Amino acid sequence: MNQAKQVPVTLIEGDGIGPEITAALVAVFESLGQPVGWRPASMGAKAFEQSGEALPSETVASLRYTGLAIKGPIQTPLAVGFRSPLVRLRQEFQLFVNLRPNRTLLTGSGRPPLDIVVVRENTEGLYAASEAYIAVGDDPRAVAVATAYNTRAGCERILRFAFEHAVKHGRNKVTVVHKANVLKILSGIFLETARDLYQTHYSGCFELEEMIVDACAMRLAMTPEHFDVIVTTNLFGDILSDLAAGVTGGLGMAPGANIGEGLALFEPVHGSAPDIAGHGVANPSALLLAGAMLLDHIGKASAAARLRAAIVATLNDDRVRTSDLGGTASCAEFTATVRCRLQDDSL
Ligand code: NAI
Numbered sequence: 572m573n574q575a576k577q578v579p580v581t582l583i584e585g586d587g588i589g590p591e592i593t594a595a596l597v598a599v600f601e602s603l604g605q606p607v608g609w610r611p612a613s614m615g616a617k618a619f620e621q622s623g624e625a626l627p628s629e630t631v632a633s634l635r636y637t638g639l640a641i642k643g644p645i646q647t648p649l650a651v652g653f654r655s656p657l658v659r660l661r662q663e664f665q666l667f668v669n670l671r672p673n674r675t676l677l678t679g680s681g682r683p684p685l686d687i688v689v690v691r692e693n694t695e696g697l698y699a700a701s702e703a704y705i706a707v708g709d710d711p712r713a714v715a716v717a718t719a720y721n722t723r724a725g726c727e728r729i730l731r732f733a734f735e736h737a738v739k740h741g742r743n744k745v746t747v748v749h750k751a752n753v754l755k756i757l758s759g760i761f762l763e764t765a766r767d768l769y770q771t772h773y774s775g776c777f778e779l780e781e782m783i784v785d786a787c788a789m790r791l792a793m794t795p796e797h798f799d800v801i802v803t804t805n806l807f808g809d810i811l812s813d814l815a816a817g818v819t820g821g822l823g824m825a826p827g828a829n830i831g832e833g834l835a836l837f838e839p840v841h842g843s844a845p846d847i848a849g850h851g852v853a854n855p856s857a858l859l860l861a862g863a864m865l866l867d868h869i870g871k872a873s874a875a876a877r878l879r880a881a882i883v884a885t886l887n888d889d890r891v892r893t894s895d896l897g898g899t900a901s902c903a904e905f906t907a908t909v910r911c912r913l914q915d916d917s918l
Pocket residue numbers: 588643644645646647648657822823838839840841842843844845846847852853854855857895
């Protein structure tokens with residue numbers, strides 16, 4: 572493709588299996604005719620080791636310039652060490668949407684095919700809380716506290732995104748997930764805003780369903796086909812979106828996007844998989860599907876559809892699967908088959 576037509580995209584390979592699956596993404600985009608121009612940047616544990624910064628300022632500058640990025644997983648130390656660079660980015664770029672489509676792509680499971688979109692608020696709730704210890708007697712860490720907040724404006728912007736998404740994609744139902752029976756104020760404001768917004772602007776466009784988070788978790792596990800679009804607050808969304816990924820094919824198949832005013836950042840849902848890093852067996856599908864979401868986002872819907880179709884054909888017609896899906900293919904073999912499928916004009 573003419574370089575002038577290539578959309579500039581910041582490419583962050585990340586840690587663990589990140590470099591292996593990013594190489595797969597770059598190769599597959601080459602087969603798609605190179606619709607984007609990659610601008611490599613670093614972030615995460617490797618960046619921290621090399622430069623002392625988990626989120627180097629050059630990376631932030633690149634993100635500001637391109638407004639578009641795709642990243643591999645980032646290894647974040649537990650409880651101690653550097654703060655999650657992704658959480659920092661969500662705050663700095665106000666990436667208030669976490670969009671997680673979960674679609675069954677593997678045939679032959681015997682379960683009905685699923686297509687569940689989880690829209691999670693990304694910047695408020697408990698994850699925006701400041702945490703502290705309170706000393707009692709001799710124990711300086713006797714009590715751990717965190718103060719969460721949800722704003723009406725924050726609730727409204729994520730609900731509006733979810734409702735618009737439902738309308739644009741012809742969805743029939745949006746389930747608003749909350750815990751307003753216990754957290755009457757913190758979660759109540761979300762539910763109240765959903766009801767108001769629906770009644771004022773979206774009444775009749777789709778069905779609005781309300782569900783308490785624990786009931787939602789059970790129904791997702793037992794009858795996931797009940798769901799269409801789910802919209803919820805930060806912590807509940809974090810948990811439910813992984814649950815939805817689990818029932819539709821596992822973490823190796825789940826893409827996601829973090830979207831704000833000036834930046835859209837696409838990623839696989841899974842982590843850096845340190846247990847298999849460097850073995851060449853990682854499933855690159857989640858990152859490739861994140862690439863398809865990126866293509867949709869920049870208006871290249873036919874390239875996105877071709878990419879998804881090539882992945883589906885590789886998994887089901889060619890029966891080429893990595894070990895997380897019960898197969899024996901390496902990451903490179905899977906990638907080569909997807910590229911081969913992309914040569915197929917019937918896709
Ligand atoms: P993980 O998702 O890395 O791994 C969980 C299990 O799934 C492992 O057995 C792993 O081998 C397998 N797995 C994950 N992705 C796979 C793939 N593409 N192909 C085949 N198998 C795959 O979760 P874990 O072990 O809890 O976290 C490891 C690190 O990743 C941590 O430092 C964590 O903070 C980070 N992490 C980063 C995320 C991000 O950057 N968005 C998201 C989740 C975790």
